[in-house]
Amino acid sequence: MANPCEVEVLNNALSGIGVDEKSLVSILTKSQNEHKKSMRKGCSKFFLEDERQFERWNDSAIKSLKAEFKLFKDVVVLSLMHPWERDARLLKKALKKGPPHYNVIVEIACTRSSDQLLGARKAYHSLFDRSIEEDLASHVKGSERKLLVALVSAYRYEGPKVKEDAAKSEAKALLNAIKNNNGDHKKKAMEEDEVIWILTTRSKPHLKVVYEQYKKISAKTITEDLEVELLLKETVECLCTPQTYFTRVFDTALREDAKEDAKKALTRLVATQEDVDLKGIAAKFEDKIKERVKGAYKDVLLGVLADDRK
Amino acid sequence: MATVSAPKQVSVKEDAEALRKACQGWGTDEKAIIAVLGHRNAAQRRQIRHVYEEIYQEDLIKRLESELSGHFEKAVYRWILDPPDRDAVLANVELKKSGNKHHVIVEISCTKNPEELLAIRRAYHARYKRSLEEEVAYHTKGDTRRLLVALVSAFRYYGEEINTTLAKSEAKKLHEAIKDKKFGNEDVIRILSTRSIAQLLATFNCYREQEGTSITKNLPKDSSDEYIAMLRMAVRCLKDPKKYFEKVLRRSIEGIGTDEDALTRVIVTRAEKDLKEIKELYHKRNNVPLDKAVDKETSGDYKDMLLTLLGNEV
Numbered sequence: 352m353a354n355p356c357e358v359e360v361l362n363n364a365l366s367g368i369g370v371d372e373k374s375l376v377s378i379l380t381k382s383q384n385e386h387k388k389s390m391r392k393g394c395s396k397f398f399l400e401d402e403r404q405f406e407r408w409n410d411s412a413i414k415s416l417k418a419e420f421k422l423f424k425d426v427v428v429l430s431l432m433h434p435w436e437r438d439a440r441l442l443k444k445a446l447k448k449g450p451p452h453y454n455v456i457v458e459i460a461c462t463r464s465s466d467q468l469l470g471a472r473k474a475y476h477s478l479f480d481r482s483i484e485e486d487l488a489s490h491v492k493g494s495e496r497k498l499l500v501a502l503v504s505a506y507r508y509e510g511p512k513v514k515e516d517a518a519k520s521e522a523k524a525l526l527n528a529i530k531n532n533n534g535d536h537k538k539k540a541m542e543e544d545e546v547i548w549i550l551t552t553r554s555k556p557h558l559k560v561v562y563e564q565y566k567k568i569s570a571k572t573i574t575e576d577l578e579v580e581l582l583l584k585e586t587v588e589c590l591c592t593p594q595t596y597f598t599r600v601f602d603t604a605l606r607e608d609a610k611e612d613a614k615k616a617l618t619r620l621v622a623t624q625e626d627v628d629l630k631g632i633a634a635k636f637e638d639k640i641k642e643r644v645k646g647a648y649k650d651v652l653l654g655v656l657a658d659d660r661k
Numbered sequence: 662m663a664t665v666s667a668p669k670q671v672s673v674k675e676d677a678e679a680l681r682k683a684c685q686g687w688g689t690d691e692k693a694i695i696a697v698l699g700h701r702n703a704a705q706r707r708q709i710r711h712v713y714e715e716i717y718q719e720d721l722i723k724r725l726e727s728e729l730s731g732h733f734e735k736a737v738y739r740w741i742l743d744p745p746d747r748d749a750v751l752a753n754v755e756l757k758k759s760g761n762k763h764h765v766i767v768e769i770s771c772t773k774n775p776e777e778l779l780a781i782r783r784a785y786h787a788r789y790k791r792s793l794e795e796e797v798a799y800h801t802k803g804d805t806r807r808l809l810v811a812l813v814s815a816f817r818y819y820g821e822e823i824n825t826t827l828a829k830s831e832a833k834k835l836h837e838a839i840k841d842k843k844f845g846n847e848d849v850i851r852i853l854s855t856r857s858i859a860q861l862l863a864t865f866n867c868y869r870e871q872e873g874t875s876i877t878k879n880l881p882k883d884s885s886d887e888y889i890a891m892l893r894m895a896v897r898c899l900k901d902p903k904k905y906f907e908k909v910l911r912r913s914i915e916g917i918g919t920d921e922d923a924l925t926r927v928i929v930t931r932a933e934k935d936l937k938e939i940k941e942l943y944h945k946r947n948n949v950p951l952d953k954a955v956d957k958e959t960s961g962d963y964k965d966m967l968l969t970l971l972g973n974e975v
Contacts, residue, residue, distance in 0.1 A: 469779070472816050482818040484855040497847070500855070504814035506782050508792040517799075544803070548810060552795035 357386070358393035365397065368605070368614055369648030370419050418611050422618055423648045429622035430655075437623060438463065438471035439478050442503070446490055452612075453495055454585050455619070456487070458596075460502035461589030462624070465509055472503070495582055498541045501551035502586065508554040518557055521549045522564035529576050541583040550583075555590055562591040597624070597632050605639045621655050662937040664972035667702040676701070677713040680721065689728045691962040692975075698741060699969035702933060706741055732921045733963040739929045740970070745780035748773075749788055751926060752781070756800045761887040763809060764894055765926070766797060770812040771898035772905070775819050782813075804845030804888045811854035812895060818857040825867075828860065832867035839879050844889050853895055861899055903935055907942040910951065919958045924967070932970040940971070 364371035391398040397412045438459050445455035475483040488500050528543045565573050577584035588596040604617035676697050683693035713721040748769050755765035785793040797809045831852050838846040868876045880893040897905045906927050913920035943951040955967050965975040
């Protein structure tokens with residue numbers, strides 16, 4: 352007969368984020384058929400008894416387990432890939448999966464350095480025999496097209512020099528565009544030429560100043576005013592306040608009810624962001640990681656975010 | 662092919678000394694400057710500038726700027742710069758001009774291969790502490806802005822693969838937009854600024870097969886609308902850059918007066934690339950060799966510089 356605590360160990364090993372490989376190994380190697388039978392009876396989360404009193408795996412449980420096992424594999428594959436190939440493949444996948452995944456395109460286009468983004472574009476040529484711009488432009492049908500193509504084509508200046516006056520007037524222009532479109536449902540702010548050229552050609556230091564200037568002339572920040580246009584909001588976030596964006600990804604992924612995409616987002620961040628800043632955020636979430644994440648995946652997360660990583 | 666003849670082995674030290682000598686004392690020995698610089702390729706010119714600065718502790722370019730003047734000075738200044746840097750300067754000069762005409766931006770973005778355009782954008786960062794894209798966006802509006810920013814941001818795929826079905830359908834899209842006079846249509850800008858050159862050529866061919874005339878003929882020629890003029894230019898540059906440059910040269914020379922800026926620009930930027938073929942096209946079209954036309958229309962050191970770059974010994 353299986354120990355009640357073995358049942359609990361099994362439950363734990365398969366819950367949360369990732370899987371506790373070590374515990375699973377010890378359960379499997381020590382269990383005989385009788386053990387396994389009573390474990391099936393005890394873990395109602397994963398097994399159910401159908402109308403013919405046949406104990407079987409819960410199909411949706413298998414599906415989510417598959418995703419959990421995959422987390423480790425994904426983080427390994429992503430981390431070992433050349434950053435350019437990685438970004439090119441992530442972009443292609445996001446494009447293929449459609450509008451709910453376009454935020455990945457925004458994330459990559461806005462959080463990479465100019466040369467990294469360029470490298471991703473080159474890698475895309477090599478991998479797919481097309482340019483990412485062509486594919487985006489011909490596959491994205493909606494109002495996001497202009498914004499996404501322009502974001503991905505950017506080769507921003509990376510120096511610190513900023514023109515205060517230009518930043519001030521551009522903050523004003525953004526405010527106008529956003530206010531004008533809140534009532535008018537025909538055109539979204541993300542389709543406005545002014546918004547697009549400011550957000551997709553100006554340097555990041557410049558945009559950070561625009562963000563500050565905007566706060567002075569509006570009651571809210573740009574991101575608060577853009578609640579209705581999620582993609583545009585994330586664009587501004589990634590460009591001006593990446594910390595907020597990263598924190599949110601961590602937070603969403605580490606919740607009880609975290610969905611597959613949220614955990615994939617976490618994997619993606621961990622494997623692709625090399626910023627020192629990421630460590631600061633991770634430190635805040637270290638306890639949550641220790642509590643909710645299991646096994647090899649947890650070790651990777653903690654190791655990657657540890658102090659001695661370069 | 663290039664028209665400039667640069668010897669394989671040069672002594673950059675001797676060149677630097679010769680240039681120094683040419684600039685010292687009263688007046689300047691322009692012939693000596695042309696004799697050296699007019700026969701050096703980009704790599705050699707770069708080395709000469711470097712060695713000159715090492716030996717004489719001053720910037721050769723600044724020195725030449727102060728010694729020379731007029732069209733000759735402009736020609737030498739543009740010639741001596743590294744090609745990407747040169748194009749960045751040309752782009753910046755064009756943007757600072759008032760008015761809506763930004764033909765040079767179209768020319769630069771549509772006649773270069775992807776790596777060259779990229780190098781220009783990098784050079785622009787380094788020189789002007791901004792990106793070319795943001796400057797173009799800042800100085801333009803509306804359809805013009807959307808077209809130019811897209812063209813300048815392009816990083817086209819550079820392979821030879823073509824998708825014929827796609828070419829046919831995009832040719833149709835272009836035709837519909839032109840027919841409805843919606844020249845600033847998103848599809849038009851998207852196709853022209855993202856497709857690879859090979860794919861575009863296939864598309865233009867399909868257009869001609871479908872419509873019976875070439876796409877350039879269907880874009881109104883003497884429109885007062887600057888945007889349409891630039892669109893037409895973009896198509897011509899993408900389709901056949903050499904033919905385009907021949908026309909720029911022809912226009913700059915014919916009629917009353919000469920457009921020295923355009924003449925200098927084409928000769929200086931193509932002398933190390935395909936000026937030879939452009940010369941042949943010019944001769945065929947105008948029944949007179951380009952060298953002869955330049956000889957007739959220009960004078961002095963400026964003329965000598967241009968003729969040297971065209972491959973003549975002056």
